[in-house]
Amino acid sequence: MALSYNRMWKLLIDKKMSKADLRKAADIAPNTMTKLRRDEAVNLAILGRICDVLDCDFGDIMEYKKEPAEEKLAASE
DSSP states (O other), rough: EEHHHHHHHHHHHHOOOOOHHHHHTTTTTHOOOOOOTTTOOOOOHHHHHHHHTTTTOHHOOOEEEEEEHHHHHHHOO
């Protein structure tokens, strides 16, 4: 499973908000911010808080991308 939070970073730029501002407003721990920067999975409750702060939905801040091995497996089924 491959997650991308690029949409969230672009949304922050559009809203002229820094990552530090988001971290404070959504009460996000520093290690969770690291996970977000590395496109790693984080708790849905945290993503919900981010959506509340940015006034958006999950699809506006993240994207799920199939990895090549997953695509090959899905095609063979």
